[in-house]
Amino acid sequence: MEGSESKAVFESLNLNPQRFTDEVYKCVADLVDSAFGFFHQKAANIVMADEGTEKSAELKKGTDGMHHLIQATFDKKFARWEKYCLEHCFAVPSGFSLSDPNELTDFRMEDVLGDEILDGQLDSLRNKLAEVSKESDELDRQLRTWEKRSFLSKHVDTRVNEVLQLYEENNVAFQELVGVASELRSRMENLNTNMLLEDERNRRARVCRAMEDDLPLLNSNKGLFGARLEDLEAFLADMKNV
Numbered sequence: 078m079e080g081s082e083s084k085a086v087f088e089s090l091n092l093n094p095q096r097f098t099d100e101v102y103k104c105v106a107d108l109v110d111s112a113f114g115f116f117h118q119k120a121a122n123i124v125m126a127d128e129g130t131e132k133s134a135e136l137k138k139g140t141d142g143m144h145h146l147i148q149a150t151f152d153k154k155f156a157r158w159e160k161y162c163l164e165h166c167f168a169v170p171s172g173f174s175l176s177d178p179n180e181l182t183d184f185r186m187e188d189v190l191g192d193e194i195l196d197g198q199l200d201s202l203r204n205k206l207a208e209v210s211k212e213s214d215e216l217d218r219q220l221r222t223w224e225k226r227s228f229l230s231k232h233v234d235t236r237v238n239e240v241l242q243l244y245e246e247n248n249v250a251f252q253e254l255v256g257v258a259s260e261l262r263s264r265m266e267n268l269n270t271n272m273l274l275e276d277e278r279n280r281r282a283r284v285c286r287a288m289e290d291d292l293p294l295l296n297s298n299k300g301l302f303g304a305r306l307e308d309l310e311a312f313l314a315d316m317k318n319v
Contacts, residue, residue: 083169094167098159109151113144 087094117140126132 083167086169087167094163097167098162102155102159105151105155106148109144109148113140116140 117137120126120136120140121128121133124132124136126136
């Protein structure tokens with residue numbers, strides 16, 4: 078469709094493609110101006126170019142030159158883009174015609190029942206989708222619960238195996254300790270027995286020596302009756318010490 082016809086169609090819809098491209102150009106131009114203003118300010122702070130000085134003037138001249146160069150390049154490319162948009166993007170196809178609002182209203186009124194059926198089907202599908210989503214969330218929670226339980230079970234099994242291994246190792250060491258203790262007790266009993274026997278031998282030896290020392294007294298003709306009281310007391314004291 079020719080440009081005048083496309084323009085008429087857009088105007089009937091209260092649309093203006095040229096205004097759209099102009100707004101795009103203005104927006105981009107404002108961004109470029111702001112960018113170069115910020116660039117000039119930062120550059121002046123870096124080179125310490127105070128306003129009104131020769132250095133500041135030279136810096137302004139340089140940034141303006143860069144700005145004009147970029148702006149000129151942008152204008153050329155934007156002109157091509159604008160032409161493409163107006164001739165292709167905003168071109169109304171040949172044979173296009175606007176529908177009569179009355180016809181559109183009549184069409185909608187005739188199909189209102191079908192729309193209600195479709196709306197009901199869509200609502201049903203939404204409800205089913207919500208139920209499936211809830212079931213999916215519940216299954217995810219159950220899966221996470223089982224995964225957590227499985228992890229804890231494996232962890233407990235590992236700990237139990239470690240405890241059993243330690244128990245077996247300690248049991249072996251305990252059995253060895255019991256054997257050593259039994260042997261030590263046997264040796265202590267033998268040592269105690271030997272000490273008792275030795276004490277008994279020593280006691281008998283002391284008795285024998287005491288009796289040998291007092292033998293002349295007992296071998297006298299009168300026996301104990303012929304012994305002096307002092308000798309008997311000494312004999313009894315020796316026996317008690319034994």
